[in-house]
Amino acid sequence: MKEVLNVQNLHKTFKLSKKQQQLKKLPKPIITAVDNVSFKSYEGEVFGLLGPNGAGKTTIMRILATLINPDSGDAIVDGCSVKTDAQTVRQKVGFLTNELKLDDFFTPNYLFDFFAELHGIPKDKSAARKQELFATFGVDNFAEVKVGQLSQGMRQKASLAVSIVHDPKIIIFDEPTNGLDVITAKVVTDFLVRLKNEGKSIILSTHIFGLLENLCDRIGIIIEGKMVACDTLASLARSEHHEHARDSAHSFKTESGSLEKIFFEIYEATTKEVV
Amino acid sequence: MRNNVLTVMKKECARIIGDKKLFFTTVLLPGLMLFIMYFFMGTFMAAMFTVDDDYMYQIHTVNLPDSIAEIMQPEELRLEILPTQPHEIEEVKARIENRETDVLLIFPENFDELVANFHRDADIPAPNIQVWSNMTRTESGEAGGIVMQLLNAYHFELTHIFRINAPEYAPDGRYDLATDADLFAMIIGMMIPMLFIIFIYNGCMSIAPESIAGEKERGTLGSILVTPARRRDIALGKILGIAVFALMGAAVSIFAVLLSMPALLAGMEMEASVWEMYSLLDFALLFFVAISTTLVAVSLLSVLSAYAKSVKEAMSYAAPTMILVVLAGTSGLIFGGVPEGAGVFFIPIVNSSLSITAIFSADAINVPNVLITIATNFALTVTLTLILAKIFSSERIIFDK
Ligand SMILES: Nc1ncnc2c1ncn2[C@@H]1O[C@H](COP(=O)(O)OP(=O)(O)OP(=O)(O)O)[C@@H](O)[C@H]1O
Ligand SMILES: [Mg+2]
Numbered sequence: 246m247k248e249v250l251n252v253q254n255l256h257k258t259f260k261l262s263k264k265q266q267q268l269k270k271l272p273k274p275i276i277t278a279v280d281n282v283s284f285k286s287y288e289g290e291v292f293g294l295l296g297p298n299g300a301g302k303t304t305i306m307r308i309l310a311t312l313i314n315p316d317s318g319d320a321i322v323d324g325c326s327v328k329t330d331a332q333t334v335r336q337k338v339g340f341l342t343n344e345l346k347l348d349d350f351f352t353p354n355y356l357f358d359f360f361a362e363l364h365g366i367p368k369d370k371s372a373a374r375k376q377e378l379f380a381t382f383g384v385d386n387f388a389e390v391k392v393g394q395l396s397q398g399m400r401q402k403a404s405l406a407v408s409i410v411h412d413p414k415i416i417i418f419d420e421p422t423n424g425l426d427v428i429t430a431k432v433v434t435d436f437l438v439r440l441k442n443e444g445k446s447i448i449l450s451t452h453i454f455g456l457l458e459n460l461c462d463r464i465g466i467i468i469e470g471k472m473v474a475c476d477t478l479a480s481l482a483r484s485e486h487h488e489h490a491r492d493s494a495h496s497f498k499t500e501s502g503s504l505e506k507i508f509f510e511i512y513e514a515t516t517k518e519v520v
Numbered sequence: 521m522r523n524n525v526l527t528v529m530k531k532e533c534a535r536i537i538g539d540k541k542l543f544f545t546t547v548l549l550p551g552l553m554l555f556i557m558y559f560f561m562g563t564f565m566a567a568m569f570t571v572d573d574d575y576m577y578q579i580h581t582v583n584l585p586d587s588i589a590e591i592m593q594p595e596e597l598r599l600e601i602l603p604t605q606p607h608e609i610e611e612v613k614a615r616i617e618n619r620e621t622d623v624l625l626i627f628p629e630n631f632d633e634l635v636a637n638f639h640r641d642a643d644i645p646a647p648n649i650q651v652w653s654n655m656t657r658t659e660s661g662e663a664g665g666i667v668m669q670l671l672n673a674y675h676f677e678l679t680h681i682f683r684i685n686a687p688e689y690a691p692d693g694r695y696d697l698a699t700d701a702d703l704f705a706m707i708i709g710m711m712i713p714m715l716f717i718i719f720i721y722n723g724c725m726s727i728a729p730e731s732i733a734g735e736k737e738r739g740t741l742g743s744i745l746v747t748p749a750r751r752r753d754i755a756l757g758k759i760l761g762i763a764v765f766a767l768m769g770a771a772v773s774i775f776a777v778l779l780s781m782p783a784l785l786a787g788m789e790m791e792a793s794v795w796e797m798y799s800l801l802d803f804a805l806l807f808f809v810a811i812s813t814t815l816v817a818v819s820l821l822s823v824l825s826a827y828a829k830s831v832k833e834a835m836s837y838a839a840p841t842m843i844l845v846v847l848a849g850t851s852g853l854i855f856g857g858v859p860e861g862a863g864v865f866f867i868p869i870v871n872s873s874l875s876i877t878a879i880f881s882a883d884a885i886n887v888p889n890v891l892i893t894i895a896t897n898f899a900l901t902v903t904l905t906l907i908l909a910k911i912f913s914s915e916r917i918i919f920d921k
Contacts, residue, residue, distance in 0.1 A: 311746070312745060312746060335747060336748045344742060345739055345742040345746065346738060346739040347740065347743065348738070351535070355531075363744065363747040411747075
């Protein structure tokens with residue numbers, strides 16, 4: 246399998262204000278959000294990132310989308326470094342997160358053309374792609390309505406269509422169903438399945454175990470900025486992580502081990518906290 | 521991908537055109553306000569200081585002698601003589617004080633006789649004429665002036681000792697060498713730069729925070745930053761997009777000033793033509809000063825806004841700069857005119873204010889200083905654009921917690 250993503254010893258810290266430092270009860274005004282994380286992802290693979298709040302998932306994804314720079318380490322996206330060739334990486338990556346929004350004052354139609362232009366896609370090509378994407382997501386019906394007047398679900402559909410305007414090779418989803426109702430969430434999961442079937446490479450972070458179990462080929466578990474486990478669901482379920490799970494190893498049912506169980510096992514073993 | 525500048529700029533423009541309120545406040549409102557202010561100032565002053573052409577001044581007279589009655593007769597003087605009895609004096613004075621009537625003239629009895637028999641050497645004082653008027657009533661002030669002139673002329677005619685400003689030396693009757701144009705230029709040279717700069721800056725203040733901090737706040741800036749568009753192109757596109765409308769606002773403002781000037785001139789009873797007062801060079805310089813000033817204002821406010829997390833915060837950063845801008849707008853007054861040296865023309869906004877003062881004033885303008893102004897402003901805009909691009913490349917721009 247061809248490698249599309251190679252994350253090498255990624256490290257990222259943030260300076261904190263006095264207030265943030267007190268809030269987090271840290272000894273120094275600095276927080277390590279990503280701590281020496283390495284992993285690979287392959288063409289056509291759905292790679293899941295799982296971890297508690299504040300584990301560093303979003304930070305990793307932002308580095309992959311070149312929105313922030315790592316302190317050290319690098320990520321090679323389809324042969325291009327996020328540090329030295331961010332411009333090319335941006336052409337290869339689509340980033341979907343509910344932190345990035347579509348402008349309320351414009352119509353999906355306008356915004357699609359706008360982003361197509363920024364990606365340097367020729368007019369005729371982008372028109373064809375718009376027709377295709379708008380049809381599949383049913384954006385046609387409200388393509389001329391300003392985003393501000395759209396329902397949450399319509400907005401999500403428009404966002405999805407726009408985020409892959411440049412037909413990216415790798416698509417990064419940060420908690421794509423977070424805060425959505427079940428109907429809208431289904432739009433997103435259906436889209437994920439579609440992309441997977443199309444053979445796209447996907448990096449997905451979510452707190453929904455079911456989604457990870459159904460979609461992901463491999464899963465990386467991140468706790469406190471560190472990648473503590475990274476493998477296929479089946480391998481994770483086998484007893485390879487017992488080095489972490491010391492005491493609880495005997496009670497760990499590998500055969501029926503759901504991702505949820507595996508996660509809590511690893512979490513307790515890593516943090517020495519009982520959930 | 522240079523055309524990304526254009527793409528970002530076009531969206532910025534579409535955003536402003538699509539928002540009628542925003543368009544109105546940035547493009548039309550400044551000009552409208554300038555026009556209304558100057559126009560009404562002009563008409564108001566006109567109404568205050570002029571008297572209708574067919575108005576008859578009411579002149580109450582006590583003991584009016586024949587000699588004076590005769591010189592007050594001509595119809596073009598529009599003096600209506602109202603003979604009054606001595607016991608009515610207090611009542612008429614009260615009416616003048618209440619701005620109900622114009623002038624009260626009190627002569628001693630047998631005025632002509634007293635004048636004829638008056639000897640300079642004698643101990644008795646010369647006969648006196650009392651002229652009562654009230655200058656807060658335009659008609660009364662004017663009538664008082666007319667009567668005084670008539671009496672003075674009569675006095676000279678009787679004495680024949682000397683004359684002042686006789687007509688033969690100044691055929692047009694004007695001895696004041698200041699032309700109306702000079703006077704007007706002096707007055708507006710002081711007023712226009714401040715209003716002009718404040719309105720331009722105010723126009724930018726209503727778009728820049730919305731366009732930069734607003735996009736941050738609404739989470740839409742990140743969507744643009746994940747595209748391969750260069751940060752510099754995005755920054756430049758945004759600044760140019762905002763500038764287009766700020767410039768339209770500036771153009772409307774200039775136009776409004778020009779439109780309102782005739783009213784202002786008329787109000788000050790001045791005969792001068794804006795078109796004759798200023799040359800094509802003046803207008804060209806004004807145009808470039810306006811453009812460069814607008815660009816400075818836009819890029820300055822854009823950089824400030826980029827540091828803010830919300831439109832509200834951006835506005836709170838921008839507000840104190842407004843005070844500096846108002847101060848800079850009065851540079852002409854602070855420096856007591858336009859300095860000759862080039863030094864101050866390197867200070868942004870101050871240089872614009874002084875250049876505009878220089879352009880409007882009647883004195884010959886120091887063109888190199890105006891060119892320094894324009895060059896300084898363009899250089900500053902480029903620098904600020906690069907700074908904005910730098911901020912866009914920094915991760916703090918969107919994820920500063
Ligand atoms: N810009 C920033 N400034 C300061 N601290 C930050 C910044 N961004 C992230 N952090 C901190 O880094 C750590 C990792 O955050 P991150 O958002 O990556 O976690 P996450 O795994 O995505 O969590 P969640 O599940 O809540 O989304 C957190 O402690 C967070 O507070
Ligand atoms: Mg997150």
